[in-house]
Amino acid sequence: MGEIKDGCPSLLVFVFFLSLNIVLLVHGQLLPIVSDRRENTSQIQTFIVHVLKPEGSNFLGGEGLENWHKSFLPNTTLDTGEPRLLFSYKEAISGFAARLTPEEVRDMEKMDGFLRANPSRTLHLQTTYTHDFLNLSTLFGAWSTSNSFYGEGIIIGVLDTGIHMPHPSFDDTGMPPRPAGWNVSCYLQTPCNDKVIAAQSFDTANSTTPATDIDQGHGTHVAGIAAGNFVDNAEVLDQALGRAAGMAPRAFISVYKVCWKPGGCGSAGVLAAIDKAMQDGVHILQMSFGARPPNLPTSFTEDDVAVATFSAMQKGIFPCTAAGNNGPDPKTLSHAAPWDMVVGATTTDRRIRATVTLGNGTQFHGESAYQPNMVTNQFYPLVFPGSNGQHSQLYCFNNSLNGTDVRDKIVMCNIGGLDNIEKGKVVRNAGGAGMILMNFERLGYTTFSDAHHLPVSHVSYKDAIQIKDYIISNSTPTAKITFGGTIFDIHPSPALAYFSSRGPAKYNGNIVKPDVTAPGVNILSAWPLEVGPFPSGLKIKTFNFESGTSMATPHVSGIVALIMSKLKNDNKRQWSTSEIQSALITTANTFDLDGKPIFDEATLNDRANILQRGAGQVNVAKAMDPGLVYNIEPDDYVAYLCGIFSNNSQDVQIFTKNNTQNCTRSISGEQLNYPSIGIQMASRSASTTISRTLTNVGDAREIYNATFIEPPFVRIYLSHYQLSFTRLEQKFTYSITLTMNGSHPGLGVIGEGELSWVSSKHNVTSPIYIAF
Ligand SMILES: *[C@@H]1O[C@H](CO)[C@@H](O)[C@H](O)[C@H]1NC(C)=O
Ligand SMILES: *[C@@H]1O[C@H](CO)[C@@H](O)[C@H](O)[C@H]1NC(C)=O
Ligand SMILES: *[C@@H]1O[C@H](CO)[C@@H](O)[C@H](O)[C@H]1NC(C)=O
Ligand SMILES: *[C@@H]1O[C@H](CO)[C@@H](O)[C@H](O)[C@H]1NC(C)=O
Ligand SMILES: *[C@@H]1O[C@H](CO)[C@@H](O)[C@H](O)[C@H]1NC(C)=O
Ligand SMILES: *[C@@H]1O[C@H](CO)[C@@H](O)[C@H](O)[C@H]1NC(C)=O
Ligand SMILES: *[C@@H]1O[C@H](CO)[C@@H](O)[C@H](O)[C@H]1NC(C)=O
Ligand SMILES: *[C@@H]1O[C@H](CO)[C@@H](O)[C@H](O)[C@H]1NC(C)=O
Ligand SMILES: *[C@@H]1O[C@H](CO)[C@@H](O)[C@H](O)[C@H]1NC(C)=O
Ligand SMILES: *[C@@H]1O[C@H](CO)[C@@H](O)[C@H](O)[C@H]1NC(C)=O
Ligand SMILES: *[C@@H]1O[C@H](CO)[C@@H](O)[C@H](O)[C@H]1NC(C)=O
Ligand SMILES: *[C@@H]1O[C@H](CO)[C@@H](O)[C@H](O)[C@H]1NC(C)=O
Numbered sequence: 001m002g003e004i005k006d007g008c009p010s011l012l013v014f015v016f017f018l019s020l021n022i023v024l025l026v027h028g029q030l031l032p033i034v035s036d037r038r039e040n041t042s043q044i045q046t047f048i049v050h051v052l053k054p055e056g057s058n059f060l061g062g063e064g065l066e067n068w069h070k071s072f073l074p075n076t077t078l079d080t081g082e083p084r085l086l087f088s089y090k091e092a093i094s095g096f097a098a099r100l101t102p103e104e105v106r107d108m109e110k111m112d113g114f115l116r117a118n119p120s121r122t123l124h125l126q127t128t129y130t131h132d133f134l135n136l137s138t139l140f141g142a143w144s145t146s147n148s149f150y151g152e153g154i155i156i157g158v159l160d161t162g163i164h165m166p167h168p169s170f171d172d173t174g175m176p177p178r179p180a181g182w183n184v185s186c187y188l189q190t191p192c193n194d195k196v197i198a199a200q201s202f203d204t205a206n207s208t209t210p211a212t213d214i215d216q217g218h219g220t221h222v223a224g225i226a227a228g229n230f231v232d233n234a235e236v237l238d239q240a241l242g243r244a245a246g247m248a249p250r251a252f253i254s255v256y257k258v259c260w261k262p263g264g265c266g267s268a269g270v271l272a273a274i275d276k277a278m279q280d281g282v283h284i285l286q287m288s289f290g291a292r293p294p295n296l297p298t299s300f301t302e303d304d305v306a307v308a309t310f311s312a313m314q315k316g317i318f319p320c321t322a323a324g325n326n327g328p329d330p331k332t333l334s335h336a337a338p339w340d341m342v343v344g345a346t347t348t349d350r351r352i353r354a355t356v357t358l359g360n361g362t363q364f365h366g367e368s369a370y371q372p373n374m375v376t377n378q379f380y381p382l383v384f385p386g387s388n389g390q391h392s393q394l395y396c397f398n399n400s401l402n403g404t405d406v407r408d409k410i411v412m413c414n415i416g417g418l419d420n421i422e423k424g425k426v427v428r429n430a431g432g433a434g435m436i437l438m439n440f441e442r443l444g445y446t447t448f449s450d451a452h453h454l455p456v457s458h459v460s461y462k463d464a465i466q467i468k469d470y471i472i473s474n475s476t477p478t479a480k481i482t483f484g485g486t487i488f489d490i491h492p493s494p495a496l497a498y499f500s501s502r503g504p505a506k507y508n509g510n511i512v513k514p515d516v517t518a519p520g521v522n523i524l525s526a527w528p529l530e531v532g533p534f535p536s537g538l539k540i541k542t543f544n545f546e547s548g549t550s551m552a553t554p555h556v557s558g559i560v561a562l563i564m565s566k567l568k569n570d571n572k573r574q575w576s577t578s579e580i581q582s583a584l585i586t587t588a589n590t591f592d593l594d595g596k597p598i599f600d601e602a603t604l605n606d607r608a609n610i611l612q613r614g615a616g617q618v619n620v621a622k623a624m625d626p627g628l629v630y631n632i633e634p635d636d637y638v639a640y641l642c643g644i645f646s647n648n649s650q651d652v653q654i655f656t657k658n659n660t661q662n663c664t665r666s667i668s669g670e671q672l673n674y675p676s677i678g679i680q681m682a683s684r685s686a687s688t689t690i691s692r693t694l695t696n697v698g699d700a701r702e703i704y705n706a707t708f709i710e711p712p713f714v715r716i717y718l719s720h721y722q723l724s725f726t727r728l729e730q731k732f733t734y735s736i737t738l739t740m741n742g743s744h745p746g747l748g749v750i751g752e753g754e755l756s757w758v759s760s761k762h763n764v765t766s767p768i769y770i771a772f
Helices: 061-070 102-108 218-227 267-280 305-314 420-429 460-471 551-567 577-586 634-644 649-656
Strands: 045-051 085-089 097-099 112-119 121-127 154-160 194-202 231-236 238-244 253-255 265-266 284-285 319-321 341-346 351-360 362-368 382-384 410-414 434-438 456-459 477-488 514-518 523-529 538-546 629-632 676-679 685-698 702-709 714-718 720-723 731-742 750-758 763-771
Touching: 045 102, 061 085, 061 097, 061 231, 085 267, 097 102, 097 267, 102 112, 112 649, 121 514, 154 218, 154 267, 154 551, 194 267, 194 629, 218 253, 218 284, 218 538, 218 551, 231 523, 231 538, 238 477, 238 523, 253 267, 253 460, 265 267, 284 305, 305 319, 305 634, 305 649, 319 551, 319 577, 341 551, 351 460, 351 720, 362 460, 382 460, 382 477, 410 420, 410 460, 410 477, 410 649, 420 434, 420 456, 434 460, 434 477, 456 460, 514 551, 551 577, 577 763, 634 685, 676 685, 685 750, 702 714, 702 731, 714 750, 720 731
Parallel strands: 154 253, 154 284, 194 253, 284 319, 319 341, 341 514, 382 410, 410 434, 434 456, 676 763
Antiparallel strands: 045 097, 045 112, 085 097, 121 265, 231 238, 351 362, 351 477, 362 456, 523 538, 629 685, 685 731, 702 720, 702 750, 714 731, 750 763
């Protein structure tokens, strides 16, 4: 609560498992490799080991596979008696997770079939209204005009902290029966229903842990955004009152609990969940977690989750991931694989207003969900204990206000270091009357409508400067906080949240990431616990505002369910995952509701660039009917990986899980048939020709003309300026030549342009990124 959601604040890099009583996998026949070295218990870590089956081998079923995996281990149990093997993966990767010491891993490297071992990483977790903001429920919106049937028939696999089943967002009223043949367990204290059709847990320490979400709320919130059922009169402390619904309120939810408190989400369990979700038959993998600095992957070989989503993509399962909450710095993306949809976060036009009025009459509009009735004409002394330069007072940390007289005063606190709501408690416990929560420079304009415990206004950096000016220039500064309720039509919106992680990802061959943005600031969705100053514990129908790319991602997962459901109901071919990505990317809005470029809230006056917002804000109605799509075959991705790994077949085989598949074809990232275009042009004489292939999924007969905006210093030439389609599924390949035009702006500069194929009905736009 009150903090941007990227999960657990403690930074455990490796998870140690101390629990003794563990029975995870049934043991079969063992093939021990004898070693007389006893393990050094303090060095035992969970490793994810990638192995390749020997040529011609054919392991049927789970047990043979599991025994073969065990044959790589020095011993089946640790000194404590715990099994070494944690997970034996069937589909997601070729390999297993086991408890080993680094030395034992080194011994394993010599064994036949061994490819690579990575320590399990700790990954971090990163709406009455957003369906309206995205125009789903309006008269001409995607819900009413398309055959999407609210996502009916599509199964969204939500990998997160579990789910609070009793919440009305997960009521199965109006839901169709479960898919035929669906037979997956429900590790919950309550039975599953026809909305939440499975709930499983992937705890490496206890295989019977229920998939409930009573202590964190993140998974409940995320599931509600993606596919929560309709709930009338949803509100947070009476604010934002309305009808709550997820993006795909009729889609099924299958829950995979992989994130714990404390500890975050271990990649070994995440892989086990992806493995199981693939076997269960989900259509979408909703994943609001990822690595964060300084532990971001520096290569795909370190990113085991990308290996698993590669397998999912090959089966037509759509991986949807959060960009991360590590903005506004560049190169902070948690995910970068082209087959992963990577989603950044934007604001909506709604605010829960809490206004600061200074003693001299100047007003600043901030936010807070808790809006008590106050005597509105009473001013309080305004104090800034942190102005003395003391770090702990500046941030209002626990006990920092000891010995400072804040009784019946309004206290100014910087955001950061401690949950916002906890800061409020520090002020309240010290006797403060209220709190002004101030952004520091990097946080710019993004403010949160948290469910505080005392009168609070969270204000932007710009406003914070003026409030600080006022307190410095006045001997008896005073202020009051008044509450304006729920306000709409705030401009500019959507705007990029400061925390949304930004590209480039240096190891993905100039593929533009993030792909798109979606609402991710102050999103109202289901919550297990009552919030605000007078909480009464677990409640059935509570909602909460949460912010993060964690909240943006399930918007896209739900929209993908709408697209898949529409194709099904229209009796159309299901699109590949890359074609769905294409539909979302080529139709995204680069402009906000005023028609101006999307604004970056981290800065005072800058537009967000292509490495910050990707192609722009998802446009649901247009993504349902893109006209043309760019497809990428799994083989093209293999060729791309051969390019990334300089034809090192062994690294590629981690992804293909096929020991006879070598690099026979290799392409650069620029040549991948990706819907956005990323090109490196490092010199004055640089010139590149790439090709792209479009597939017609619009009307049978449609003529598209090319229009483009050239990036600065670059000329664009096309092989075709008009494409005339005469039938559905028809493909056209064209080439684009980009050449430097005279001068070079200098290494490290970013250039932006776009290429659009426009018919009377459709506008298929590829954003262009030039890395100079
Ligand atoms: C075990 O590993 C720890 C941590 O690396 C090290 O400090 C310790 O000396 C090792 N103990 C033995 C017996 O090797
Ligand atoms: C195998 O594990 C047992 C404990 O279960 C231990 O006593 C034994 O030394 C181990 N053997 C090897 C070769 O590591
Ligand atoms: C939603 O529809 C309204 C009215 O047609 C339009 O002004 C607005 O730009 C649309 N919003 C989005 C996000 O497309
Ligand atoms: C579901 O799976 C369980 C356990 O594997 C089995 O006992 C049961 O018969 C299955 N039910 C159906 C309908 O397939
Ligand atoms: C595992 O979880 C179950 C269900 O919560 C609990 O009853 C059991 O005590 C746990 N076992 C251990 C070893 O923690
Ligand atoms: C600060 O207080 C909160 C709430 O009482 C508590 O959860 C947290 O652990 C405390 N932090 C420190 C550093 O003492
Ligand atoms: C502040 O007061 C609390 C409770 O009285 C005490 O535990 C803490 O040590 C004090 N902290 C400081 C920095 O004086
Ligand atoms: C109040 O003080 C602030 C900060 O010094 C200043 O920016 C503002 O103009 C003042 N307002 C009035 C009405 O004087
Ligand atoms: C492995 O790759 C080879 C060569 O590309 C191919 O012929 C074979 O079908 C692949 N095997 C599997 C199981 O995909
Ligand atoms: C793949 O490469 C390995 C060694 O690099 C070679 O032995 C094998 O024949 C190659 N396989 C194919 C299908 O080219
Ligand atoms: C495409 O260009 C032709 C002229 O080259 C023009 O007649 C036609 O209207 C254009 N179509 C669209 C959809 O702009
Ligand atoms: C097509 O969409 C792009 C991106 O939104 C926009 O810049 C361009 O003006 C549009 N073209 C037409 C003809 O509407």
